Amino acid sequence: xxxxxxxxxxxxxxxxxxxxxxxxxxxxxxxxxxxxxxxxxxxxxxxxxxxxxxxxxxxxxxxxxxxxxxxxxxxxxxxxxxxxxxxxxxxxxxxxxxxxxxxxxxxxxxxxxxxxxx
Amino acid sequence: xxxxxxxxxxxxxxxxxxxxxxxxxxxxxxxxxxxxxxxxxxxxxxxxxxxxxxxxxxxxxxxxxxxxxxxxxxxxxxxxxxxxxxxxxxxxxxxxxxxxxxxxxxxxxxxxxxxxxxxxxxxxxxxxxxxxxxxxxxxxxxxxxxxxxxxxxxxxxxxxxxxxxxxxxxxxxxxxxxxxxxxxxxxxxxxxxxxxxxxxxxxxxxxxxxxxxxxxxxxxxxxxxxxxxxxxxxxxxxxxxxxxxxxxxxxxxxxxxxxxxxxxxxxxxxxxxxxxxxxxxxxxxxxxxxxxxxxxxxxxxxxxxxxxxxxxxxxxxxxxxxxxxxxxxxxxxxxxxxxxxxxxxxxxxxxxxxxxxxxxxxxxxxxxxxxxxxxxxxxxxxxxxxxxxxxxxxxxxx
Numbered sequence: 385x386x387x388x389x390x391x392x393x394x395x396x397x398x399x400x401x402x403x404x405x406x407x408x409x410x411x412x413x414x415x416x417x418x419x420x421x422x423x424x425x426x427x428x429x430x431x432x433x434x435x436x437x438x439x440x441x442x443x444x445x446x447x448x449x450x451x452x453x454x455x456x457x458x459x460x461x462x463x464x465x466x467x468x469x470x471x472x473x474x475x476x477x478x479x480x481x482x483x484x485x486x487x488x489x490x491x492x493x494x495x496x497x498x499x500x501x502x
Numbered sequence: 503x504x505x506x507x508x509x510x511x512x513x514x515x516x517x518x519x520x521x522x523x524x525x526x527x528x529x530x531x532x533x534x535x536x537x538x539x540x541x542x543x544x545x546x547x548x549x550x551x552x553x554x555x556x557x558x559x560x561x562x563x564x565x566x567x568x569x570x571x572x573x574x575x576x577x578x579x580x581x582x583x584x585x586x587x588x589x590x591x592x593x594x595x596x597x598x599x600x601x602x603x604x605x606x607x608x609x610x611x612x613x614x615x616x617x618x619x620x621x622x623x624x625x626x627x628x629x630x631x632x633x634x635x636x637x638x639x640x641x642x643x644x645x646x647x648x649x650x651x652x653x654x655x656x657x658x659x660x661x662x663x664x665x666x667x668x669x670x671x672x673x674x675x676x677x678x679x680x681x682x683x684x685x686x687x688x689x690x691x692x693x694x695x696x697x698x699x700x701x702x703x704x705x706x707x708x709x710x711x712x713x714x715x716x717x718x719x720x721x722x723x724x725x726x727x728x729x730x731x732x733x734x735x736x737x738x739x740x741x742x743x744x745x746x747x748x749x750x751x752x753x754x755x756x757x758x759x760x761x762x763x764x765x766x767x768x769x770x771x772x773x774x775x776x777x778x779x780x781x782x783x784x785x786x787x788x789x790x791x792x793x794x795x796x797x798x799x800x801x802x803x804x805x806x807x808x809x810x811x812x813x814x815x816x817x818x819x820x821x822x823x824x825x826x827x828x829x830x831x832x833x834x835x836x837x838x839x840x841x842x843x844x845x846x847x848x849x850x851x852x853x854x855x856x857x858x859x860x861x862x863x864x865x866x867x868x869x870x871x872x873x874x875x876x877x878x879x880x881x882x883x884x885x886x887x888x889x890x891x892x893x894x895x896x897x898x899x900x
Contacts, residue, residue: 410754
């Protein structure tokens with residue numbers, strides 16, 4: 385098993401090194417003639433006004449929160465999905481109950497209007 | 503004769519034998535060989551982007567009644583190489599005020615996250631990078647890297663359009679991660695294995711697309727959104743936010759976002775083929791295992807074609823429609839699908855695979871009918887409300 389993770393490690397290092405090497409090569413091959421206008425922020429020809437890193441719509445934050453809840457839940461479900469075949473029927477029912485409780489949570493967020501885009 | 507057809511496997515055995523004869527211990531030779539595979543596979547994966555770009559441009563062109571690339575080389579086959587030469591010699595511009603490190607890191611991550619998925623795909627019975635026993639969890643973890651890359655790209659460019667693209671990434675790619683992960687759970691549920699090779703072996707009798715068609719549909723829709731392809735390309739919507747997250751990118755960095763996107767669609771096709779279409783299984787794989795790789799690539803390419811077809815067919819959807827579709831249809835459907843399939847599968851665990859698959863298919867059809875009924879009723883209620891709302895003020899003004 386340690387062997388498999390070592391192979392994954394090598395794989396990921398090569399996967400990061402390949403595009404990085406191509407970027408370095410492109411930097412060496414390409415011309416470099418910077419000018420203030422070229423490096424300006426592009427907003428369809430209009431000059432930029434103010435900061436770019438501004439406060440943003442809080443709605444996105446609500447979706448990110450809902451995502452965290454459901455994704456963590458599903459990660460909990462993976463071991464259950466792997467093993468419920470060898471466990472008594474009670475384990476299957478309990479897993480189903482767990483998912484239904486989460487469905488009620490989704491229904492609550494829905495009724496509260498958290499899923500409406502304004 | 504036994505392993506004559508199994509080209510990859512015999513090549514591996516031969517290489518390892520060579521190393522042992524050169525004076526290496528058996529285990530060291532094995533480790534060195536798997537390290538070699540792990541190093542060569544990402545390169546191969548990156549190379550597949552070259553035919554893919556040509557194939558997709560041709561397909562899109564034919565779907566839009568055009569010829570597509572046909573000037574450089576026979577059938578335009580060398581077009582991609584011409585583009586590569588051009589893009590390599592372009593100036594690399596970093597806009598003023600950008601976060602330089604993150605700006606350069608984002609395209610690298612966009613490609614690396616996709617290449618990472620190839621580590622666990624089984625190409626034939628004995629040919630895979632790594633047969634991880636938690637393969638599906640690994641897919642979920644590494645698949646998120648490309649979402650992160652797009653968020654970083656939008657954030658680092660110091661551009662308001664790019665930032666809007668990054669916001670939409672949060673709303674879209676993160677939301678669609680939920681049905682994707684739920685649909686990935688179904689093959690695990692039905693096969694009782696978290697490793698991809700175990701999932702493929704469990705589909706020898708019946709493919710999971712027949713026993714769980716709803717899960718396959720969920721996977722198809724969610725992965726289309728996850729690679730941000732046309733009906734779901736809100737993060738780079740040209741007509742709304744110019745080019746979204748990649749507006750400030752140029753040259754090779756810009757190219758890598760596209761290589762990442764093409765490769766991601768195809769990789770999702772391969773994963774769909776592995777999880778729902780039986781992967782490398784097919785007639786004759788037992789005597790000639792190398793055929794498995796051909797089957798997998800054929801199945802993966804057909805799913806990839808569906809992605810391209812959808813891209814050429816549907817107009818871009820609005821952001822509230824996109825979010826409603828995910829949170830009010832796909833996610834509840836996934837949540838109800840999993841306990842239903844688990845209960846049916848557990849109740850019939852003793853019976854033959856054919857009977858079990860038929861029962862699972864029946865459960866899927868019932869669930870699909872229920873969903874269509876609810877959608878129909880809600881749609882009618884909404885139309886009635888709209889009709890009466892339009893009627894009443896008109897009556898009162900009179």
